[in-house]
Amino acid sequence: MDTLIAWILRAIPFGTIIMYGAMGEIITEKSGNLNLGVPGIMYLGGFAGFASAYLYENSVANPNMVFCAALAIVCAFLAAMAGGLIYSFLTISLRANQNVTGLALTTFGMGVANFFGVYILNGSTASQSLVYKTFQTKIPVLSGLGVPGQILFGYGFMVYAAIVLAIVLHVFLNRTRTGLNLRAIGENPATADADGISVTRYKYLATCLGAGISGLGGLYYVLDYNQGIWATTGQIEALGWLAVALVIFTTWKPLNAIWGSYLFGTLYWLYQFLPTLMGFSVPGYVTDLIQMVPYVVTIIVLVVTSLRKKRENQPPASLGLAYFREER
Amino acid sequence: MGESKKTVREPLFRIVKRDGISMTAKVIIRVVAVLLALIADALFIYFVTGLNPLDVYKVMFQGTFSTSMRFMWAMRDLASLLLIGIALAPAFKMRFWNVGAEGQVLMGALATAAVMVYYGGKVPNALLYIAMLVASLFAGALWGFIPGWFRARFSTNETLFTLMMNYVAIQIVACCVNIWRGQASGLGKLNMKTKAGWFPQIMGHRFMINLIVVLVLVFAMYAYLRYSKHGYEIAVVGESENTARYAGINVGKVIIRTMIISGALCGLTGFLIVGGRDQTISTNTAGGDGFTAIIVAWLAKFNTFYMALISFLLIFLSKGAAEIASAYNLNDFASDIIAGMILFFILGSEFFINYRIHRKHSSKEVR
Numbered sequence: 221m222d223t224l225i226a227w228i229l230r231a232i233p234f235g236t237i238i239m240y241g242a243m244g245e246i247i248t249e250k251s252g253n254l255n256l257g258v259p260g261i262m263y264l265g266g267f268a269g270f271a272s273a274y275l276y277e278n279s280v281a282n283p284n285m286v287f288c289a290a291l292a293i294v295c296a297f298l299a300a301m302a303g304g305l306i307y308s309f310l311t312i313s314l315r316a317n318q319n320v321t322g323l324a325l326t327t328f329g330m331g332v333a334n335f336f337g338v339y340i341l342n343g344s345t346a347s348q349s350l351v352y353k354t355f356q357t358k359i360p361v362l363s364g365l366g367v368p369g370q371i372l373f374g375y376g377f378m379v380y381a382a383i384v385l386a387i388v389l390h391v392f393l394n395r396t397r398t399g400l401n402l403r404a405i406g407e408n409p410a411t412a413d414a415d416g417i418s419v420t421r422y423k424y425l426a427t428c429l430g431a432g433i434s435g436l437g438g439l440y441y442v443l444d445y446n447q448g449i450w451a452t453t454g455q456i457e458a459l460g461w462l463a464v465a466l467v468i469f470t471t472w473k474p475l476n477a478i479w480g481s482y483l484f485g486t487l488y489w490l491y492q493f494l495p496t497l498m499g500f501s502v503p504g505y506v507t508d509l510i511q512m513v514p515y516v517v518t519i520i521v522l523v524v525t526s527l528r529k530k531r532e533n534q535p536p537a538s539l540g541l542a543y544f545r546e547e548r
Numbered sequence: 549m550g551e552s553k554k555t556v557r558e559p560l561f562r563i564v565k566r567d568g569i570s571m572t573a574k575v576i577i578r579v580v581a582v583l584l585a586l587i588a589d590a591l592f593i594y595f596v597t598g599l600n601p602l603d604v605y606k607v608m609f610q611g612t613f614s615t616s617m618r619f620m621w622a623m624r625d626l627a628s629l630l631l632i633g634i635a636l637a638p639a640f641k642m643r644f645w646n647v648g649a650e651g652q653v654l655m656g657a658l659a660t661a662a663v664m665v666y667y668g669g670k671v672p673n674a675l676l677y678i679a680m681l682v683a684s685l686f687a688g689a690l691w692g693f694i695p696g697w698f699r700a701r702f703s704t705n706e707t708l709f710t711l712m713m714n715y716v717a718i719q720i721v722a723c724c725v726n727i728w729r730g731q732a733s734g735l736g737k738l739n740m741k742t743k744a745g746w747f748p749q750i751m752g753h754r755f756m757i758n759l760i761v762v763l764v765l766v767f768a769m770y771a772y773l774r775y776s777k778h779g780y781e782i783a784v785v786g787e788s789e790n791t792a793r794y795a796g797i798n799v800g801k802v803i804i805r806t807m808i809i810s811g812a813l814c815g816l817t818g819f820l821i822v823g824g825r826d827q828t829i830s831t832n833t834a835g836g837d838g839f840t841a842i843i844v845a846w847l848a849k850f851n852t853f854y855m856a857l858i859s860f861l862l863i864f865l866s867k868g869a870a871e872i873a874s875a876y877n878l879n880d881f882a883s884d885i886i887a888g889m890i891l892f893f894i895l896g897s898e899f900f901i902n903y904r905i906h907r908k909h910s911s912k913e914v915r
Contacts, residue, residue, distance in 0.1 A: 320891075339596070540707065
């Protein structure tokens, strides 16, 4: 039982990281932009959040931790948006190829984050920001109510913010005029354009805001999940690709991202908890194979959705294509 | 949105697709893009580190050209990157987004390593090489075939499918490395004592064979895409699948066949990396080249000679950045930033090759 609880307490924060990444990418892809720069964007967000908090803490005598957390969130969002803006300018205004631009952005974001990461820490490769305590503050009273309280209320505020955001995005995409316009652009930009929707403006906004949301995933990883420790590793890149996988898994629906991300989190930690739970030990090499389960599940979902051809589960029809009004 | 506009605004400038562009103009645009990127990078270097950018670029140049050994190492790394680019060219020309090169290379490398581990020293060397080659081709082809088949049969999105296949391959490699290393902390070079399966040294380098293979394939792939019937079919499918179908081309067959070729060549790269360069395998064997090669293949517009040029530029940059890093106590990631900025500029410059900007009230009439 304890193992099961520990498993859930690991799975949900892990899921939250990729949930932010995936929700941002859903908004981006709904506008027809396939941004493979998500790992780079999450790096930018994570780094900017860490750097702003770290520098603030070390320059002020009595840092206000609530302000520090807010500062980190704003900086992470803006830095990630800047990444999205580079991508938008190249793919929307200059019509560069989306896949290639996205991959270049991943390289770039990873480079910026790790280069400056070492730079502001004066050469050391890891350091800790104390703001993680604010991020990890559990809901008071409720989280003390035994096991259910622990499982339901024992996380930092960004876990709940992610759930709220998923619901907001669901309403936005399905119930508002703006959201429906956005989806129309992803399906067929020429038709949307003919209807008087400003394709360029929507694509820019969706891609930049989407990038900002994805960047929060990086922020959450560094300042909550990783206890405020910035370390030069490739970990965020793997998380970014997992977020791209999650977008497919959710069939581009934000509400599915809630349970999908927790499921991915559960699958990711499967290798550590399942053997203990079942009462047998597993050699190291089997662990490696278990870690591939999230990706295999994603492939299966991808294949099944293409087999069933249900219209509402398909990727946006113009995904990956640049739109040029005079080219029809 | 959607309501009628109050005033009809004349846009400030109009963008028109070019019919064609002269070779000189193309070259000028590209050179300007690279120069602008270098200036942007120089500003970045100056503002962050306060170093004189010109000195930094001089050091950078030494990364590849200071000694002949350095140059050969650059060539060795260029060989892997270029080979993957060549492998991707037919798929991309078909507008099939094979972003799974990383995984296909790893599977080829894994098959090669498996043959070395299980048959090294037990069969004659010639037979061992053939077995390694065949295994790697087969493994890479399989990894290309799976997404190809699903795309041809059910139009499953290939970008996302091949992307996921990378991670499946990485985990399989991790698993095998874990088995082979046993209690040791790392795998080390395979067949250290017998050297079975290691490429022979030519002019002092084991990777000389890699260079020769790449050189041959640059010409072979160019000819394949340009002059063969297959190459023509690939081009037609890439332009429009409907046109291809109308012309009587079996689109599914072309897609599957091309992906088998693309995957097999990636597998071959894995074989050359393990046999000629590393003599071992890890999840890092492809080292991100599978992704970088996508950029190489795309920017070169599937022309293998341009690919050689662009691969060289990228290798030069990464070697140079590593050199800067050690000379000025910066870190290696500077190379990612510099390469990323150059790529952004080159990608952006494509626009000026494909389109022309008309000012407002331009007298020229568009067709």
